[in-house]
Amino acid sequence: MTDLLNVRDLHIEFRVAEGVIRAVRGISFRVKPGGTVALVGESGSGKSVVAQAIMGILPRPAHITRGEILFADPRLPKTIDITKLNPESGKMRAIRGGNISIIFQEPMTSLSPLHTVGDQVGEAVILHRGVSKAEARGLTSEMLRLVGFPEPVRALDTYPFELSGGLRQRAMIAMALICRPSLLIADEPTTALDVTIQAQILKLIRDLQGELGMAVLMITHDLGVVANVAEEVVVMYRGEVMESGEMRDIFADPRHPYLKALLRAVPRFHMEPGERLVPIREIKSAGGKMLEATKEPWPAGADAAGPLLSVTGITKRFDTSGTGWFNRNRSSGGGVLAVDDVSFEIKRGECVGLVGESGCGKTTLSKILMRALRPDTGTVLYNDRGKIVDVLGLENDDLVAFRRKLQFIFQDPFGSLNPRMTVFDIVSEPLVIHGIGDEEHRRQLVKELMSLVGLDVRYLKRYPHSFSGGQRQRIGIARALALRPDLLICDEPVSALDVSIQAQILNLLKDLKEKLGLTYLFISHNLAVVDYIADRIMVMCKGRIVEVAPRAALFRNPVHPYTRALLSAVPDPDPDSRLDLALLGEGRASDPRSWPEPFTIDGDNHPGMIDLGDGHLVRATARPALLEMAS
Amino acid sequence: MLGFLVRRIMVMIPTLLAISAITFVIIQLPPGDYLTTLVTELESRGEAIDQSRLQFLRETYGLDKPMIEQYFVWLGGMLTGDYGYSFEYNRPVADVVGDRMLLTIIVSFATIVFIWVVSFPIGIYSATHQYSLGDYGLTFLGFLGLATPNFLLALVLLYFANVTFGTSIGGLMDSAYIDAPWSMGKFLSVLEHLWIPVIVIGTSGTAGMIRRLRANLLDELHKQYVVTARAKGLSPGKVLWKYPLRMAINPFIADIGNLLPQIVSGAAVVSIVLSLPTTGPMLLDALRSQDMYLAGSFLMFLALLTVVGVFLSDLALAALDPRIRLEGGATR
Numbered sequence: 034m035t036d037l038l039n040v041r042d043l044h045i046e047f048r049v050a051e052g053v054i055r056a057v058r059g060i061s062f063r064v065k066p067g068g069t070v071a072l073v074g075e076s077g078s079g080k081s082v083v084a085q086a087i088m089g090i091l092p093r094p095a096h097i098t099r100g101e102i103l104f105a106d107p108r109l110p111k112t113i114d115i116t117k118l119n120p121e122s123g124k125m126r127a128i129r130g131g132n133i134s135i136i137f138q139e140p141m142t143s144l145s146p147l148h149t150v151g152d153q154v155g156e157a158v159i160l161h162r163g164v165s166k167a168e169a170r171g172l173t174s175e176m177l178r179l180v181g182f183p184e185p186v187r188a189l190d191t192y193p194f195e196l197s198g199g200l201r202q203r204a205m206i207a208m209a210l211i212c213r214p215s216l217l218i219a220d221e222p223t224t225a226l227d228v229t230i231q232a233q234i235l236k237l238i239r240d241l242q243g244e245l246g247m248a249v250l251m252i253t254h255d256l257g258v259v260a261n262v263a264e265e266v267v268v269m270y271r272g273e274v275m276e277s278g279e280m281r282d283i284f285a286d287p288r289h290p291y292l293k294a295l296l297r298a299v300p301r302f303h304m305e306p307g308e309r310l311v312p313i314r315e316i317k318s319a320g321g322k323m324l325e326a327t328k329e330p331w332p333a334g335a336d337a338a339g340p341l342l343s344v345t346g347i348t349k350r351f352d353t354s355g356t357g358w359f360n361r362n363r364s365s366g367g368g369v370l371a372v373d374d375v376s377f378e379i380k381r382g383e384c385v386g387l388v389g390e391s392g393c394g395k396t397t398l399s400k401i402l403m404r405a406l407r408p409d410t411g412t413v414l415y416n417d418r419g420k421i422v423d424v425l426g427l428e429n430d431d432l433v434a435f436r437r438k439l440q441f442i443f444q445d446p447f448g449s450l451n452p453r454m455t456v457f458d459i460v461s462e463p464l465v466i467h468g469i470g471d472e473e474h475r476r477q478l479v480k481e482l483m484s485l486v487g488l489d490v491r492y493l494k495r496y497p498h499s500f501s502g503g504q505r506q507r508i509g510i511a512r513a514l515a516l517r518p519d520l521l522i523c524d525e526p527v528s529a530l531d532v533s534i535q536a537q538i539l540n541l542l543k544d545l546k547e548k549l550g551l552t553y554l555f556i557s558h559n560l561a562v563v564d565y566i567a568d569r570i571m572v573m574c575k576g577r578i579v580e581v582a583p584r585a586a587l588f589r590n591p592v593h594p595y596t597r598a599l600l601s602a603v604p605d606p607d608p609d610s611r612l613d614l615a616l617l618g619e620g621r622a623s624d625p626r627s628w629p630e631p632f633t634i635d636g637d638n639h640p641g642m643i644d645l646g647d648g649h650l651v652r653a654t655a656r657p658a659l660l661e662m663a664s
Numbered sequence: 665m666l667g668f669l670v671r672r673i674m675v676m677i678p679t680l681l682a683i684s685a686i687t688f689v690i691i692q693l694p695p696g697d698y699l700t701t702l703v704t705e706l707e708s709r710g711e712a713i714d715q716s717r718l719q720f721l722r723e724t725y726g727l728d729k730p731m732i733e734q735y736f737v738w739l740g741g742m743l744t745g746d747y748g749y750s751f752e753y754n755r756p757v758a759d760v761v762g763d764r765m766l767l768t769i770i771v772s773f774a775t776i777v778f779i780w781v782v783s784f785p786i787g788i789y790s791a792t793h794q795y796s797l798g799d800y801g802l803t804f805l806g807f808l809g810l811a812t813p814n815f816l817l818a819l820v821l822l823y824f825a826n827v828t829f830g831t832s833i834g835g836l837m838d839s840a841y842i843d844a845p846w847s848m849g850k851f852l853s854v855l856e857h858l859w860i861p862v863i864v865i866g867t868s869g870t871a872g873m874i875r876r877l878r879a880n881l882l883d884e885l886h887k888q889y890v891v892t893a894r895a896k897g898l899s900p901g902k903v904l905w906k907y908p909l910r911m912a913i914n915p916f917i918a919d920i921g922n923l924l925p926q927i928v929s930g931a932a933v934v935s936i937v938l939s940l941p942t943t944g945p946m947l948l949d950a951l952r953s954q955d956m957y958l959a960g961s962f963l964m965f966l967a968l969l970t971v972v973g974v975f976l977s978d979l980a981l982a983a984l985d986p987r988i989r990l991e992g993g994a995t996r
Contacts, residue, residue, distance in 0.1 A: 129895060130898075135895045145907050146986070192990065
């Protein structure tokens with residue numbers, strides 16, 4: 034059987050003003066008809082450039098200097114070398130979208146917001162199959178049904194921004210598959226999605242692959258995804274293939290040090306207690322004397338006053354109707370209940386993980402804690418060295434003083450640093466605002482903070498754009514530490530980073546916690562990450578905390594159906610424990626009304642938290658009958 | 665959508681009322697009124713003033729009444745189509761303005777069309793051929809256009825037209841048609857004269873528009889959805905036309921509201937240089953001599969133009985961009 038796609042000794046370079054960057058250096062691999070090949074690597078490894086070369090959509094400065102991309106679709110008269118075709122020629126355009134299609138990572142930006150889903154999906158079939166508009170509409174709604182749109186005909190006239198992230202990615206898949214291509218390139222198709230949605234999308238791609246008999250080239254950095262879908266694996270690093278072969282062989286016996294390192298850098302379930310992730314490039318954290326010196330000690334017995342942070346009955350509702358002049362007649366009880374009766378405690382020195390899918394209210398909750406939003410009801414009490422402070426009642430100077438106790442690390446390392454400020458200005462700004470120390474003291478402290486997060490002090494004069502995502506995130510951490518806070522809220526601090534960088538940051542956060550005696554509220558959607566760093570885990574769904582348990586207990590014995598669904602949806606980088614994709618309900622796991630008794634939450638049932646002992650609480654109306662070992 | 669329309673129109677009413685009040689106050693702010701200006705002027709010429717006539721005028725136009733009363737009289741008149749009386753011309757404002765309003769609208773409209781027609785293809789070319797020779801050349805021309813004061817350009821054009829073609833291009837029509845009733849000949853004559861002021865007034869606007877379209881389009885061209893469209897196999901022209909261009913024109917439409925008053929007021933100096941029979945020069949005179957009803961009517965006209973322009977651009981935006989149409993009040 035001939036290969037569908039055969040990439041041989043491909044070299045691609047970028048000719049830019051700064052010089053020539055050789056992004057791809059002699060890549061070779063093949064894709065069999067109907068097969069699944071995973072192209073694995075970190076960002077910057079050149080894997081997406083390979084995909085762009087196959088599609089003929091390389092950016093302008095990129096040039097293919099050597100090698101060939103042979104594409105042998107049985108529907109085409111003969112084998113075509115894509116590198117020989119002009120990317121804008123009619124022949125290449127017919128292949129692009131007709132025989133090879135691509136799905137991108139970002140379902141938010143990959144679709145035009147100004148055109149309806151039906152228009153964008155149907156466009157390709159009109160172009161390549163020459164059907165009429167009415168026929169295209171029929172084909173499109175058929176395709177949307179196939180990718181799991183609940184109401185495909187209605188979906189034709191919706192705009193992408195009216196859809197959820199998961200549905201957008203489904204629309205994207207429908208767009209790629211409508212011409213029934215023989216090769217689908219999926220460029221990080223699930224990276225931007227929640228785990229349960231990710232599992233659904235992976236299942237969808239696999240089902241459709243069988244149905245349409247197409248090959249899939251899956252580009253990803255997530256080894257868990259690879260283990261779950263791929264037949265063959267090609268590992269790329271800095272534009273070269275490090276290792277390739279059958280997926281099982283690769284996972285069973287990784288030969289190349291890079292792949293071994295990559296596998297060690299991924300947080301997994303069932304890690305040994307005390308086991309550390311091994312980042313590919315370790316960062317050295319040093320210093321901390323000045324921070325330790327300025328630390329106010331906790332008076333003995335201060336902990337007796339209560340936990341560090343105690344949250345009771347927080348509720349926040351967002352109005353969804355307009356608030357214009359002529360829009361006063363709002364229906365009562367409308368709006369979205371973002372946070373519903375949330376209560377929890379964080380003890381001093383603990384790391385509490387808060388897990389939930391996007392839109393579950395975790396970020397709203399964190400904003401309430403740091404007084405960026407005012408809740409409708411509830412109290413937040415903070416134990417300031419034995420003195421209990423009502424956080425929501427703080428005003429003016431007291432509030433400013435409180436800000437020093439609680440700091441924030443943001444998710445997006447690009448958006449959270451002002452591009453017009455130098456690193457020194459960014460890190461020292463909190464000190465300036467709170468009037469701490471003189472110029473010289475600040476300079477010393479900022480230098481110490483830099484070495485604490487493992488950054489060179491010579492970088493202080495640079496601007497954020499000259500740093501990588503991981504380095505920026507470390508700058509963000511240094512800024513958060515500048516005021517010597519007691520409590521750090523980390524809102525998805527590693528979700529925008531590569532696996533190897535993720536390991537760096539997680540280890541750094543762990544070390545800093547020990548060194549400076551910090552307390553964390555660690556928000557994430559990634560259970561494996563939370564498993565690695567947190568002592569206690571809270572699971573949140575639709576604004577409610579549904580289960581709270583010590584880390585080990587939660588993973589050993591998850592009680593709530595939502596927790597179980599979350600756990601079962603995480604792809605493990607182990608080919609022997611593949612996801613049971615068939616078991617995943619179509620988004621029903623996060624619907625409180627469809628949870629079984631005694632977990633159901635609807636108009637009639639408002640369950641409270643039930644204590645199962647050992648700090649394990651679950652939201653249910655009665656003590657759950659079956660408590661079998663689930664792991 | 666209907667609700668949006670109604671709401672939008674309702675909001676325009678208080679806006680215009682507020683503008684009228686502010687306009688009126690500002691016109692009244694300088695000490696004195698038209699009559700005091702008249703008196704000083706006559707005195708400087710050594711002419712005697714008939715006190716009884718002065719008193720008569722003051723009573724007729726209610727100049728002795730408190731400002732707030734004058735304002736409501738003026739406002740009531742405006743609503744019923746009586747724009748007041750011009751002291752300087754001794755005629756009702758409506759008569760004085762006459763054709764000028766229409767000609768102003770014609771010139772402004774032609775200028776906007778000119779700006780769009782010229783800047784669009786150039787902007788698209790500049791963005792799609794970024795850093796090419798053509799882009800640099802057009803960029804240079806654009807900066808020249810931006811940097812040249814348009815009254816200077818008007819003088820230059822006047823000079824060259826006179827020297828090379830021996831024609832006088834001042835005015836908006838042949839002198840034979842001035843004050844003549846509208847006819848086909850007059851219309852054609854206006855068209856014939858229109859292009860010079862349109863070029864002069866439109867140059868800087870065109871240059872600015874090219875820069876903005878280029879910047880907008882460059883932003884959009886690198887967005888992911890453009891790559892998606894290319895990956896579908898669409899031809900480059902179709903991709904450009906259907907996706908990034910649609911996104912890039914949003915700011916233009918949003919700009920109509922700003923463009924209108926800018927053109928009308930920016931044209932005042934040019935109109936004086938080219939002696940165009942538009943509203944600009946007359947407004948200037950009216951403000952100088954405190955011919956309050958005339959000035960007030962002009963200013964209100966400008967305000968109306970702005971408010972209506974913004975309204976139209978809002979409508980066009982809502983029609984073009986589903987995010988505006990559908991998200992209004994739907995989320996958050």
